[in-house]
Amino acid sequence: MTTITLVQGDITRQSVDAIVNAANSSLLGGGGVDGAIHRRGGPEILADCRRLRASHYGRGLATGRAVATTAGDLDARWVIHTVGPVYSATEDRSELLASCYRESLRVADELGARTVAFPAVSAGIYGWPMDDAARIAVETVRAVPTSAQEVRFVLFDERAHEAFARQVG
Numbered sequence: 001m002t003t004i005t006l007v008q009g010d011i012t013r014q015s016v017d018a019i020v021n022a023a024n025s026s027l028l029g030g031g032g033v034d035g036a037i038h039r040r041g042g043p044e045i046l047a048d049c050r051r052l053r054a055s056h057y058g059r060g061l062a063t064g065r066a067v068a069t070t071a072g073d074l075d076a077r078w079v080i081h082t083v084g085p086v087y088s089a090t091e092d093r094s095e096l097l098a099s100c101y102r103e104s105l106r107v108a109d110e111l112g113a114r115t116v117a118f119p120a121v122s123a124g125i126y127g128w129p130m131d132d133a134a135r136i137a138v139e140t141v142r143a144v145p146t147s148a149q150e151v152r153f154v155l156f157d158e159r160a161h162e163a164f165a166r167q168v169g
């Protein structure tokens with residue numbers, strides 16, 4: 001059984017096996033949660049990302065995919081980088097957002113992670129409406145078979161926390 005938990009706070013302060021990063025396809029860092037993870041996790045994470053780019057993802061990590069690196073100085077064993085879709089009002093990209101959660105949990109299972117923390121992927125700079133992002137996140141995690149004991153959504157502000165709480169019920 002997987003337990004879904006909600007926390008309002010900073011994902012870089014969580015003590016879990018794997019922290020999921022809302023990255024971009026370059027894997028070279030950015031703003032938002034990505035910037036926070038690289039800042040607090042230190043340069044080892046970026047060094048690992050550069051190695052992955054050189055070996056596998058020269059053209060970038062595709063939207064909806066996920067890949068793991070060291071967690072550097074974070075209180076976790078791995079960071080799992082996933083690339084969320086940019087929100088579009090005219091094209092339904094929900095399946096790509098669901099794929100971020102599915103693929104991240106698949107990678108987490110491969111690693112043997114028992115506790116996995118997610119931010120609200122795509123719901124910041126990528127513009128996804130929070131209620132819909134929360135619905136897709138919770139529905140997908142509930143539907144995916146995973147050996148993780150706990151999936152923790154770490155929401156940065158009260159609005160996001162409330163949106164996820166409405167979905168978890």
Ligand code: AR6
Pocket residue numbers: 009010011012022023024029030031032033034035036084119120121122123124125126127128154155156157160
């Ligand atoms: N802990 C938890 N949640 C956070 C934190 C944090 N420390 N910081 C921000 N959030 P975003 P995206 C929330 O923009 O929309 C980057 O430049 C934030 O409030 O980080 O997937 C990447 O490199 C929001 O609710 O990710 C990409 O280019 C959620 O995390 C692009 O942004 C996601 O916001 C990805 O955009």
